[in-house]
Structure formats: C-alpha cells, structure tokens
Amino acid sequence: MSVCYLRIALDTPLDAVFDYRWQGERPAVGQLALVPFGTREVVGLILAVAESSAVAPDKLKDALAVRSQLAPLSDEWLALVGFAADYYQRPLGEVALPGLPRNLRLASTVALDRGLKKLAAAAVAQDPRPAAMPQLNPAQQEAADAIGQASGFSPMLLFGVTGSGKTEVYLQACAQLLAREPDAQILILVPEINLTPQLEGNIRTRFPGLQLATLHSSLAEGERLRNWLAVHSGAARIVLGTRLAVLASLPRLRLIVIDEEHDPSYKQQEGLRYSARDLAVWRARQLGIPIVLGSATPALESWQHAHAGRYRKLVLRERAVKDAVLPKVKLIDMERERPRDGLTAPLLEAIRARLARGEQSLLFLNRRGYAPVICCESCGWISNCSRCTAYMVLHKSEHRLRCHHCSLEMRIPRHCPTCGNVDLQPLGRGTQRVEEHLAALFPQARILRIDADSTRRKGSAQAAFDSVHRGEVDILIGTQMVAKGHDFKNLTLVGILNPDTALFSQDYRASERLFAQLMQVAGRAGRAGGDVPAEVLIQTRYVQHPLYAAVLRHDYERFAAVILTERRQAGLPPFIYQALLRAEARAVEDAIAFLEAARDGMEHAGITINDPIPMTMTRVANVERAQLLVESASRPQLQAWLKAWVAYLRSLKTRVKWSLEVDPIDI
The missing domain is CATH 3.30.70.260 (ACT domain)
Structure with missing residues (x-):
C-alpha cells in the first residue's frame, strides 16, 4: 500500500489545518475524510495530498477513511469557500464544513450510501423544454432576452415595481439558457423559507421535465442530503434555496438569480456572518457567468453599482397583469383621526367596504404578541426582562410573558411585583391584540393572523398562505412574513399600523429598510387588476415626513438619490x-x-x-x-x-x- 500525507481542514474555532498519514489508494483534493481528533472521530476536507509532511512522523495520526464514493468537491467550490473564509476572517473549516449536510459529516456512511442509492435509482432522462409560456410585455421581454442571452460575467439589476412580473422574467430567461445548454444548472435564491413553496410550484409547472432541488434549513436531514447530492452530481438542473444554498456544490452552474436582493435575511447573523448576495456576485465573477439581482427596492449598494456602470440596469415600470396599476397610497393623520385600539375610523371604513364587496384586506404590523409590555399605572412598573435590556412581550392567549431575545417565559403576574396593584394594563399593540379587536368589530369576518407565533409548526405557514390564496380569509393580519413575494389575487386593501418608530432609529439603515418594507407590503394590493382600485392606508403622526412623500409617489429612484447623497456626505456605506x-x-x-x-x-x-x-x-x-x-x-x-x-x-x-x-x- 502506498503512503501519502493529507492536509485536512476541520471545523474548529481556530484556523486548524492538520496533517494526517494515509495508507491506501491516493485520494483527491476536495474529498472528505474521517480522521481522529482528540477523543472524537470527525469528518474533514482534504486540501492537499503530498508525499511528505513537515510534521514529525511520531506526531502524525492515520486518517481512518476517505469518502471515495462521493465525487470530490471542485476546485471552484474550494476557491469559493477559501475566499469566504479569507474575506470574513473565519477559519476555512468553519466555512466549508457546516455548509455540507449533517448526514455527510457523520462517522457512519449509512446515510450517505442510502442517499447515493436513491439518487441512482431516481436518475431519468431530463427534458429542459418548458411548458407553454405566457406572453411577456415589451419591457419583460427585453429583460428576459438580456438575461437569457448574456454571456460571461454579467451582473444585472432587475429593477421592477411590485407586481411587474419579475418571476416570469426569471423563468423565461432560464428557458432560453436551458435551450442552449440543456445540462446547465441554475441557482435561484430567495430570502426566506416561506417564499420557496410558491416559487417551487411555479418552477415545477414551467419545467415539468427537469429535476428541481430545494436547499434550506427547514428540510429534514435525509431530504437535505438527497437534495444536496442531486445538486452536487449535476442531476438537479434548477436549485432553489435560501442563503445557505449559495455555498452548495454546483458543478455546472451557469446562471444565478437573487430574488428580493435587498432583503437583510441574505446576511447571516451568527457564526460565519456572510452575505449570500455578495458571495453570489463573487461566485458569478469567478465562474464568468451572468447573475441577476431583482427587487422593487434594491439595496443602496446595488443601486450605486448600477449607477456607476458596474451592473446593467433592467427596468420594469409597469405591472405585468393587464389593467393592474400600483395601488394608491394615502396617509391617515393620527393627530386628526385619533385611533381606537390602534385603528382609525378611515381604515375601519375601508375594511368594511372590502368585506361588503367580498375582497381581502391586509393589516401589516411588524410586532408580534398581544402587547409589547404590561405596566402598572399606579407605580410605573413595566414588564422588563430580568436577563436582557428588553421588555417581556405579553402573549395573552398563552397567559405568558415572553422575551423575544432570550426566550425567557413567565406567567402573567396576578399583581404588580412592586406595589401589589392588581390592575395591570397592556401597553401598545401587537398582532394578537389587533386580531382580537377586529374579531370584536367584525364577528362575521374570517380573520387570519400570520406571524412567528402562529406558524411555529412545520408546514403551518404554507397552509396559512394557501388558505389566503383560496379566498378563505377576509382579513389577514401579519408581520414581515406577509410583506414580500406573495401574490394575493383578491387583496385590494393594505393597512399599515405603527410604522413611525423606524423614523427615529439610531441605525442609519432604518429609513432604507422602512421604505423597502412599506413599498413591499403595499405591493401586495391590486395585483390582479380589475375595476376597483387598490388602496394602501398608512397610519402615521408624521404625514409631512419626506420618506412618506416618496412612498406616496412610489418613487424609489428619488428616495435612493437623496439617501445616497446623505451617505456620501456622512462617510457611510456604500462609500466606506x-x-x-x-x-x-x-x-x-x-x-x-x-x-x-x-x-x-x-x-x-x-x-x-x-x-x-x-x-x-x-x-x-x-x-x-x-x-x-x-x-x-x-x-x-x-x-x-x-x-x-x-x-x-x-x-x-x-x-x-x-x-x-x-x-x-x-x-
């Protein structure tokens, strides 16, 4: 048996690359190996194979096994994770290995062997021809042709108003690419898991003869491994996923699409704090392939790249459905129209009119729970979290106070812990309290709340959205989960509650995020066209604020120009x-x-x-x-x-x- 030496990266807190001795058939760079590490046996990534080692022979351990049944990870993939580790100042093993399915990193190969066997059994001839495609309007066709016919590294910003048919542009561009290269792989990223089912359905309908794989954190480990193997082998032609999919092994990747590219969810906030959008752009440059960043409210970094000529800008200014126009946005001055239980009379009247016509309404409030706090009006006590500099949120239906930061829970106290007053009051409003109030006002209405509390069980979010699409809901109450990506055909009214808090945030990105949020949730209304114009009603105490003036005009371009000027003068990103x-x-x-x-x-x-x-x-x-x-x-x-x-x-x-x-x- 020949002897060689392996340089192997492990998932450890420090930059840990270790040498191991291997006796057997010479492995390839990019393969996985099982090695002893301390008292454990762990799977690492082979970075180099050499005839000798600088480490003394008596200090070397033997590698236990090489995952030879799995094709090596490509040089391009190794370069991607190497760049990510270098740029984000993290150990290589910490970048490369956690991105692989957990079942691939087990000491046992039972799951891997089973997954490979199922992959082989499912192998069939694939047909890249699309099903019948709808007619595009001229702007959509121009964008689809630009994407589908692009060659080399071609970054493009698809700037389209909400409802302008960006998804259809993506699909028809994919069809053009697959017609030229039937074996090509396409990566489509979405910011949140709950956006994948609707897009997955559209892709399967359009390309019934192609294998599609989804990659996101809610998949069961067995399903995630099977999907990853289909992607790694090239069997999956279209890959749909959230941010972790950007680190997938795609040997024949030819196009990347990033939908809602402005969304903060593309930035990982724990461990390796990477931006999937930025890594996708680097990966497209590395491979010399086109990449599309789509949004109605692009990130200012992307907008600046487009204006500097680094990205090609493709524009969709009209909604795709004939006769569908952008909803009319109105401001309700809360200094004049005093709200009762958080809702003003004009907003309630608008809801009542929709109920009479059999249309749907959406109330957007980015604050879950019943109320942000409970308080004692006698002594001023407030339900602070004992472990965080935050308040404990009242969840009335569960009879609990819960901290949304550390998850500490406690029963609602029967009396004030400070003075003994038994009359404790909720202060402020969350989605649960709005739901309770609307149920009392409109007892015959079918009301549904969609937030992180109501969709904890697996599949519950999709079931809730399906009921809205089927017309089984009259009034939808939701947080940011409902703000983007969903196409509610019968929704003609959006009411936005309590957006003002973001106007005074110390975070310089707050205005950018608020504008995007308002435009995205407003875009849920009026997407199907029809004779009845759609409305967006924003309750605010600051009707003269310039941000709301831009929202009234649906004028992202002017808003972005003003904010970029301020950022440049203040020395803030993207200028630093x-x-x-x-x-x-x-x-x-x-x-x-x-x-x-x-x-x-x-x-x-x-x-x-x-x-x-x-x-x-x-x-x-x-x-x-x-x-x-x-x-x-x-x-x-x-x-x-x-x-x-x-x-x-x-x-x-x-x-x-x-x-x-x-x-x-x-x-």
Missing part, C-alpha cells in the same frame, strides 16, 4: 467599508476593556477605529455586550489590516468572547 468587533462578558466593563486593548494594540494608518461603546441592547441572557467599529475608505487596505488584527486579537489572553463581522448591516 466597515468591520464591527463585538465583545461579550459577564460585566460590561470587561467587554469595554477588551475592546480598548483591541483598539490600542496595533498601528492603523488609513484605518479609523472608533471608541468602544455598549451595544444598543447591552444585555442579552445575562451577557453584557459592547462593540467597536472599524472603517476605511479602501476595502483592500481594510482587509489587509483585519488579517493582522485578527491574529493579534487571538494572541490576547482573555475570557471575553469576541467576534468580528465584516460589512455589518446592524450597528
């Missing part, structure tokens, strides 16, 4: 590059002290290091948190400095838990 160092400790003083040591420990010419400060939510689950913002006008300069800085941070002896986020979106 940032990284955020976070620290967590039992005492906030310890976290601040660590950040001060991080600030003072290295020279930083061309790098601006701001002073450490406590985070907005300083305490979560009894852990105190602080942060340090680093900025530079040069991305390469920032990246080079961060690499040295991370090495310095790892050399510090501290019990403080710290993490670094490149290109943060929440500061």
